[in-house]
Amino acid sequence: FIDVVVGVTAYIYTLFKGDNLLPFDPARFEKDLNENLYGQHIVSKVVLKAVSSFMTDSNPNKPLVLSFHGTTGVGKNHVAKIIARNIYEKGDQSSHYITFISEHHFPHKDMVDMYSAQLKQWISGNVSSFPQSMFVFDEMDKMNPRLVETIKAFLDYTARVDGVSFRKAIFIFLSNAGGNVIANLALDFWREGKEREEIQMNSKGMETQIFQNIFNDKSSGFWHSSIIDHHLVDHFIPFLPLELKHVRQCVLAEMASLSITVDHDLAESVVREMPFFPPEVTIFSVKGCKSVRQKLLLYIG
Numbered sequence: 001f002i003d004v005v006v007g008v009t010a011y012i013y014t015l016f017k018g019d020n021l022l023p024f025d026p027a028r029f030e031k032d033l034n035e036n037l038y039g040q041h042i043v044s045k046v047v048l049k050a051v052s053s054f055m056t057d058s059n060p061n062k063p064l065v066l067s068f069h070g071t072t073g074v075g076k077n078h079v080a081k082i083i084a085r086n087i088y089e090k091g092d093q094s095s096h097y098i099t100f101i102s103e104h105h106f107p108h109k110d111m112v113d114m115y116s117a118q119l120k121q122w123i124s125g126n127v128s129s130f131p132q133s134m135f136v137f138d139e140m141d142k143m144n145p146r147l148v149e150t151i152k153a154f155l156d157y158t159a160r161v162d163g164v165s166f167r168k169a170i171f172i173f174l175s176n177a178g179g180n181v182i183a184n185l186a187l188d189f190w191r192e193g194k195e196r197e198e199i200q201m202n203s204k205g206m207e208t209q210i211f212q213n214i215f216n217d218k219s220s221g222f223w224h225s226s227i228i229d230h231h232l233v234d235h236f237i238p239f240l241p242l243e244l245k246h247v248r249q250c251v252l253a254e255m256a257s258l259s260i261t262v263d264h265d266l267a268e269s270v271v272r273e274m275p276f277f278p279p280e281v282t283i284f285s286v287k288g289c290k291s292v293r294q295k296l297l298l299y300i301g
C-alpha cells in the first residue's frame with residue numbers, strides 16, 4: 001500500500017511540477033562532457049557511449065549500472081550530476097535523481113533490517129511511478145553487505161520485483177575503492193614519459209587491477225556481495241587523478257559560476273594552495289578539485 005501511495009504522490013508531483021524527462025540528445029550530452037569534465041578521457045568516452053545507448057534504447061533488457069572509481073575530488077559526483085541534467089528537466093534537483101550516502105543514510109549497524117525494508121520500498125515506489133529514476137549510491141564501498149544485497153535484487157536481468165519493472169532505471173555506485181591503483185597507474189605512465197591520453201581502460205590490466213583491489217578489500221561490504229559474481233555492473237569506470245592544469249580549469253569554472261571576473265593570477269594563487277603528489281614533483285592533486293570553491297572564496301572574501 002505504501003508503495004502505491006509513494007508512487008501516486010510522485011506521479012502527481014511530476015505532473016504539476018514539470019519534473020519530467022528531457023528529450024535525450026547524445027550530441028548535447030557529448031558537448032556537456034567535453035566542456036565541463038576535465039582530464040577524464042576514459043570516463044567521457046565510456047559514460048557517453050553507455051548512457052547514450054541506454055537512453056536511446058526503447059526497450060533495454062536491464063537497468064544501466066555503472067560503478068565509478070577514483071580518489072577524492074576527481075569528478076565522480078560531478079559526472080552523476082552531468083548525466084542527470086541531460087536526462088531530467090530539473091537535472092540533479094529532479095525528484096527522480098535520488099542519492100544515498102552510506103554513512104549518512106544508513107549509519108547504524110543494528111538497524112540494517114529497517115534500512116533494507118525502507119530502501120526496497122523507496123526504490124520500488126520511485127520506479128513504479130517513474131521508470132527512468134536514477135539512484136546514486138555514494139560511499140558504496142562502506143555500504144553494509146545486507147543493503148548491497150537489497151540493491152542487487154533490482155539490478156538483475158529478471159528486472160521485476162513485486163510486479164515492477166526496473167529495466168529503465170539507472171544505478172550509479174561511487175567509491176574510492178581502487179583509487180590508489182588508478183593513481184599509481186597514472187603515475188607510472190607519467191614516469192615513463194607517456195601522454196595521459198594514452199591511458200586506456202585496458203592499460204596494464206587496469207580494469208582487472210581495480211577489480212582485484214576492490215575484491216580483496218576485506219573491509220568492503222560492496223565487494224563481498226554477489227553483485228560482482230553475477231556481472232550486474234555494466235561498466236567499472238576509472239577516474240584518473242587530476243593534474244595542476246585541470247585544477248586550474250576548475251578554479252576558472254568556479255569563478256564563472258560565482259560571476260567573478262576571470263583573474264588568472266588569482267587562479268594561480270588558489271591552485272598553488274592545493275597539495276600535490278608525489279611531493280618532489282607535484283604532478284597530481286591530492287584532493288582533485290575538492291574545496292577549490294572554498295579556497296577561492298577565502299581569497300575574494
Ligand SMILES: Nc1ncnc2c1ncn2[C@@H]1O[C@H](COP(=O)(O)OP(=O)(O)OP(=O)(O)O)[C@@H](O)[C@H]1O
Nearest residue numbers: 036037038071072073074075076077078250289290
Ligand atoms: N574532472 C573534473 N572536471 C570538472 N570539475 C571537477 C572534476 N573533478 C571535480 N570537479 C569539481 O570539484 C567538485 C568536487 O568533485 P566531486 O564531488 O565530483 O568529487 P568526487 O570524485 O565525487 O569526490 P569524493 O570521492 O570525495 O566524493 C565538483 O563539484 C566539481 O565542481
